[in-house]
Amino acid sequence: MVYPQRTGCFCFVYGLTKHLHKSSRDVIDDRSSSYCDQILKVSECMAALVEKINGYIATKDANLLFEKTNFKEILEMLKSEFAVQLNTPEDRLDRT
Secondary structure, three states: OOOHHHHHHHHHHHHHHHHHHHHOOOOOOHHHHHHHHHHHHHHHHHHHHHHHHHHHHHHHHOOOOOOOOOHHHHHHHHHHHHHHHOOOOHHHHOOO
16 A cells, blocks of 8 residues: 555645746745745655655565575675674684
């Protein structure tokens, strides 16, 4: 259950405000310009929030796929990748 029209509403508000701000920049005062800037920022944040909510809903509705995993192999990969970043020899990370 995703709501793309919600994002579209915020995009519409953003686009309309951006056009208003751009086309009447010379006519409006600083206070009105500040309001336009605030509306632009808020509509961007709201659109991003709706996208995140839609992503959450999509993952929540998705069926989980369970598969066998070789954890020893994963730990070996992690150990070798992070040993360089931590400036630690790989054998010091062995605790098995």
